[in-house]
Amino acid sequence: MEKLKVEHFEARIARLKEVMHQEELDACLIYGDEYRRESLRYVSNFWPLFERGALIVPIAGEPILLAAPEGEVMCKEMSVWTDIRFVPDFSCVTVPDEIEYPQANYTSFQKVFEELRSKGALGKIGIVGMDAMPHTVYTAIRDSVPGSEVVDANAILFEQRLLKTSEEIACLKEAARIADCAYRALLQRAKPGVTELQLAAAAHEAAFQEGAEYIPFCLVSSGERVATIIGRATQKVVEDGDMVMAALAVQYEGYIATINFPFVVGTASEQQKKFIDLLIEANERGKAAIKPGVPMANMVKEVKHYFREQGVSQYDLYPPLHGCGVAEAESPYPNENSTGVFLTGMTVNTDISLFGHPDGSNRIEECFVVTSDGHEPMSQLVGELSRQWLSSRN
16 A cells, blocks of 8 residues: 655755755745645644644755644644644634634744744745635735735745656545546446436445545536536436436545546437547547657647537537546646646546537546657556447447
């Protein structure tokens, strides 16, 4: 069972400090909460529940993890860093009330930054997650460092996260393996008379049985509801001939793999079959362009060109590829004008979709790692289902 070690996080902080030196940053604060967990989890392994958190990385010295008191024990259990402090600004995020924690040993942003200032200059401070944090938290941080320049440093970690280590890839492969097991359970449950929620329940149960730590989403819609694009499962009963759109994202050790394959419950019409043919062919053409050194725009163009040939461009709503890692969708997220190329060690998801088409709406999502000679699927199931479908159509 793959787990990231302390040394892995130490290497990340070392790389972060190299970039901080280039950007002339004296400290970097990496913010996270229950929803926007990716950056904080990446640098500390900590993922807040109900509360907020941040890791302060000084250019010299060890990182300091800031958290809130209710999650103290969980924070100590998860964090790879031992210098953990608690600030009232990070307490329960869902209520306006000031909650009393009589046993809490609070510090403040100001005290922490004063301590760092006593050890060196704090002329320029970068914040990763500025776009995710509440304005009240941002102003509290900014006001605690008078005389310092506070800048948005999001790009630092986005770039660092682009290429994955072998350990990260192993975590993603395990997430994909779990997703495959859960999706099989959903497919086995998919019969006329079940509800969308029962399909989602089958996937959730199997995923957690296999070792998932979290399900970021399990989207299930059927019949006319497939046009909702990201529709949550409901009490709607699945009927014979209903197309189903089921997208499943599974998180393991902070890493998220997503899969989706279009299917029809019961008897599929010829129009539905042709619609699924379109998605499979577009996915095959697109993933053929995933090779190191090849412009990412080429992959997008392949899919877009095929959809134009088939006269379905008006149902193609967004780019057909995105990265995957500690976020379900992360960089790269290329379009036809992107200038970047695929690099060995990138991990990506095809996300081939058509929505609002007269014969249905759906997507295919398949996750890959870019290798030295092409790409390797992390999910085995999506490719298997595609081959089975193509075999049945010949």
